[in-house]
Amino acid sequence: MYSFINKMNFYSCLTPEEKTAIQDCVDSKHRFARGQRLTGADEKPDKISIVTDGWACRFKTAHDGTDQIISLILPGDQCEDLSSVHYRPGYSVRALSDIRLTRLDRQKFLSRLTPDSGLANGLAWSSVVDTSMMGEWLLNVTRRPAAMRLAHLLCELFTRYAIIGRTDDSSMYFPLTQVALSEALGLSPVHLNRSLQLLRHKQMVSLYRKTLTILDWRQLAGFADFDNRYLHISGKLPVSLRLAS
Amino acid sequence: MYSFINKMNFYSCLTPEEKTAIQDCVDSKHRFARGQRLTGADEKPDKISIVTDGWACRFKTAHDGTDQIISLILPGDQCEDLSSVHYRPGYSVRALSDIRLTRLDRQKFLSRLTPDSGLANGLAWSSVVDTSMMGEWLLNVTRRPAAMRLAHLLCELFTRYAIIGRTDDSSMYFPLTQVALSEALGLSPVHLNRSLQLLRHKQMVSLYRKTLTILDWRQLAGFADFDNRYLHISGKLPVSLRLAS
DNA sequence: TAAAATAAATAACCCAGATTAATAGAGGTC
DNA sequence: GACCTCTATTAATCTGGGTTATTTATTTTA
Incomplete structure (x- = not known):
């Protein structure tokens, strides 16, 4: 809890x-x-x-x-x-x-x-963020080409995981199969794999056995056009992630 | 107001x-x-x-x-x-x-x-519907091919316009340019036009001079796989639109 | 009502991503 | 540890929808 x-x-x-x-x-x-x-x-x-x-x-x-x-x-x-x-x-x-x-x-x-309880306030915020993430998801899926789309999702997930204090340096637990990723991104599994290979070859990320490692956050965030403002986290972010885009 | x-x-x-x-x-x-x-x-x-x-x-x-x-x-x-x-x-x-x-x-x-005012309740509903529409929008844009996507949007808009009592029989004011439609659907204007031609040739809709006419609701809704439940309007709908898919 | 600007329609060609298929790893399970 | 299933990878081929360009309405403005 x-x-x-x-x-x-x-x-x-x-x-x-x-x-x-x-x-x-x-x-x-x-x-x-x-x-x-x-x-x-x-x-x-x-x-x-x-x-x-x-x-x-x-x-x-x-x-x-x-x-x-x-x-x-x-x-x-x-x-x-x-x-x-x-x-x-x-x-x-x-x-x-x-x-x-x-x-x-x-x-x-x-x-x-x-x-006006803190709880009601927290829930309101959380709902605002949910809606905001959904809007960004929509943009991601309609306007960004496959590799960029994947990169953007990885940036979002790493940031969210960092917020809840579960990242370990630049790594995190990442249980999504490629099929699940493709269902999230609206891509075929095959093309998702190609896109992932691209991010790997560019030395941006490594993903192996349910562990995602961000090898180069700056490059990844730049490539993804990731702007974390839609997550509404303002100042509360580890310094290492602030270099977004 | x-x-x-x-x-x-x-x-x-x-x-x-x-x-x-x-x-x-x-x-x-x-x-x-x-x-x-x-x-x-x-x-x-x-x-x-x-x-x-x-x-x-x-x-x-x-x-x-x-x-x-x-x-x-x-x-x-x-x-x-x-x-x-x-x-x-x-x-x-x-x-x-x-x-x-x-x-x-x-x-x-x-x-x-x-x-617990009626107003607060109405706003809560309205926000639920907004979120729900956004989810369907996401599904529409990622999973449905162009013509179906367009058909789905037209079904949604006609239904929403009917709810607010502004449809006239099977016609409605429809000010969207094809460019705006293409921005909504994540398509190129050219392909949006092709898709619209398809719906016209199939005698499902007519769209001319800012007037949209649904020529065959049943066929259109079926083609679009339109299920209005996501709009949360339950019983409050004109009979003619209930035949949805 | 002519001219200019915007919107719609169509054709020709191209490409990102889908599909199908086949192989190779990894994890489970008995 | 042999077997089975799920997951990842890669190659080959195809297609829905993008891009560019041109023409033809409509609207708007003068």
Whole structure:
């Protein structure tokens, strides 16, 4: 649960009481294996699910049966928009690695949300960032050529992972298969592989056995035209990542 | 202002007091000519801008200077996410036709937003729908081939226009140039034109002099794989549009 | 109403990325 | 450790959609 509390605390500023209040909302803990579906597009979630370890994604299935990943869920992220908690979300959620998940009691949780609590503020921020990331995702997928698109996603993920304090120097855990990456980027797996080879040959990244290493952040971010402002993290970033673009 | 009140009333249910309260928040009215920029990506809007007549769009500019339209703003829609009102939005807003715009005083408006007012509820819905539309937009742009993509957008727009009561039988005002359409769909103008010709030859639509006519809704919606559930309009739709796919 | 500017339509050619197929690693599993 | 499955890699070929260019409406402006 710390991952979630930390995230809220990052965007806002929680009082100690609020932190324990979140703990009090914990309903249950679960594990899911990679590939398992957590929620369907038609279900209305009655709990709030938070991934505490591992990666998941929201995705939509197209007319031809292929999936488009519309956002990636890292530790501390909710599986569904909080705002959409009453409605069918229109997307499904799937585990991209083995994951641990904590469910919060929706009723209890919402009752904590007095309008100007730090928690409400943190959630509002988090929702702003979600929307903003989705806009950038759209730009990425429609306007950038394949290798640049991949580079941009890697920059985003490394930055997000750094924010939650899980990067190790210039490396990070990276459980996405190339197929998952291709579903996220709207590319064929074959072409995704070609693009990855390109980034490798240019000595920008290394990706091997679920470990991503950024070999040259400046070059990668420049190549990707990565501008982290859309993540709304302003000053709270390690110095090494500030050289963006 | 009725357009906005109607929209809120569609998603929620406003008391007469709430309706006049919205009126009281009106700060100023403006007109903009087609092509004018209303807001930049870096400005924090201190008013809430609502388009009362005409069309606008949110767009982001890519590395190569081309624009990607990320959502279309029809009469009654806000120019910016309400939730992002404190932050740089990350996109710009541009008029796609001559438009009229009403600005609300942000302070006054937000003070009306007691948590369980009909207005707060309407805004929450509206934000859910915005996010949902964006997800579908992403799917549309990454997974559907050009003609289908265009057909899907036309279905969405016709449905949204029907909801706000501005369609005339099977026709509607449609001010988008082919260039604007191509920016929305992530296609080149040339290929957009080819795709439009296809829909015309198949007798699905006619588009001439800013008037779009749906010649065969069933065929168009089927061809586009259009499923209006993502618009969250459930029962409130004219019978003629319910045959969706 | 003529001239200028903008939008639409079409043709010819090109290319980024898709598709198909075949091979080679890696991880699991019994 | 032999077998099976999933993942990654690479090559060969194809195609949807891009690019460039030209012509023909429409609109707008003067």
